[in-house]
Amino acid sequence: MSPTQAIILTTELIPLGTASAIPAQGRHLSALAVQRQGAVLLFDCGEGTQFQLIRAGLKRSRIDAIFITHFHGDHFYGLMGLLSTMALLHRTEPLTVVAPEGLEAILGSLPGLVNDGLPFEVHFVEIAKGCDHAIVAETEVYTIEAQPLQHRVFTIGYRYQEKPRPGHLDVEKARAMGITDYRYYRDLKAGKAITLPDGRTVQPDEVVGPPQPGGSFAYVTDTQPCEAGIALARKVDVLYHDATFGQDLRGRALDTGHSTAREAAEVARRADAQQLLLGHFSARYKTLDTLVEEARAVFQNTEAAEELKRYVLRET
């Protein structure tokens, strides 16, 4: 492995639960992990998510933030147990929890949670009804954006957007210029000019290519197909979208505030997404082939999200 390859980062998406409403057909309740360098972001936290994290080999201690879409039990009843377990594992690092307004009050009503004193701080970011767009989390690495979707209750969709990464360093060219020290590579990739021992100055753009766009991912569930979903999914690498029913049950999807697989594909197409992962499957579907087929007719690069599979966000 060359020094430059060593700092290439891969972001993985790991669906933990793809069932809607009730666990069935071996599928679990809603949750999806985004992992980058071992750090984890969690989208939704249905009952049993802490067990799925163990199965996926993801460390509960490495979760930095949790994003809840809405207050139907299958999307957040695992949060209480996960917080309890973090406390029992002696977590001290603060945890960010983003959710529709009301979550802190809900958790505060449960004995032992939050109010009775977890050993770590929970930083609640609550999204008020009526808010139509917000940046809910930002680090040096990524930004997370929220927009309300169209469901039976107030529901938030999220977009995870990594910031541009340094361009590729042309190692061959650098070596030919006599640059061999790893510390020079690091500085050049960070955009800094270097001065070699022989007095020559090298500008970054002499050996480093243009910045690479960051990976992006949209988590759009539970919802009818809607403009906010399309906006969140604009040109993303991966869109995870509600596909509770097949198109033959479009009426039922409309009644319950969900999407069909075909509608999910239409969102992916209109958003110009790279890849679509269908999720939140009704318990009635033992196999998912028909849902995938109907979606592929509209948007070819579609898969049914498979629990515990690791999807690479963007090959770098």
Place this chain on the structure above:
Amino acid sequence: MSPTQAIILTTELIPLGTASAIPAQGRHLSALAVQRQGAVLLFDCGEGTQFQLIRAGLKRSRIDAIFITHFHGDHFYGLMGLLSTMALLHRTEPLTVVAPEGLEAILGSLPGLVNDGLPFEVHFVEIAKGCDHAIVAETEVYTIEAQPLQHRVFTIGYRYQEKPRPGHLDVEKARAMGITDYRYYRDLKAGKAITLPDGRTVQPDEVVGPPQPGGSFAYVTDTQPCEAGIALARKVDVLYHDATFGQDLRGRALDTGHSTAREAAEVARRADAQQLLLGHFSARYKTLDTLVEEARAVFQNTEAAEELKRYVLRET
């Protein structure tokens, strides 16, 4: 199968979760099902209990009552999801939920549960602090008794006591007397005299033995060893008892309000129980052999409760 065998009923105990506090070593959070003729009683309902019910082949729709010991998350965070699932499965039969006082208020604070209208009635039986003994459920078949245990928070232990069953009918003797119709057997076993077509009257005690004592079971966790635990376990067929630690960690057991395996065995011996199932194991124990050994030195008929195994309460 003879007609009399057909009405023999077997009660099974099915541990669903034997971990303490956090899921570990492949063990799940606290729950134990008692099944009789397909009807299920549930003792505790830690997160993920609804998944364990599926694995155990127990119908969620057949749960008549749920008994919660205390409000530590690992004993009741599965209740919210289970109630939601029952609602989504269109349950209409009422459900009894027995717990320390406060549960209805806790559940009422969660969106969609209880107050927002489940499609079935939840009949809450809440045990007030200070109450030192109560009959919390009674049917034609069984009685359930509650007593407070000794834990860090208000915690209830339960005893499931079946009522005496009709004595064995001596089919050989009945046939010799010319009684062959199944309906006569049923009446005789129910304690009714019968009149045969030839005019003879037969009293039940001519062909039916004395009533059989009903099976019994005590669920005693989480707790230090205590007199209430012994009283609940008096001569039971099976005692499930907190055995979080080994005797070498007795100090830690005392600090956290738990029992050691040896202490669980002492409770079983003093209560004159038939069988002891150890449970609620600390995550530190990868295997349970040492806990079982230390308990057997005090009470021979001891096992480490095995999840999803079916323990017959009493061979009949």
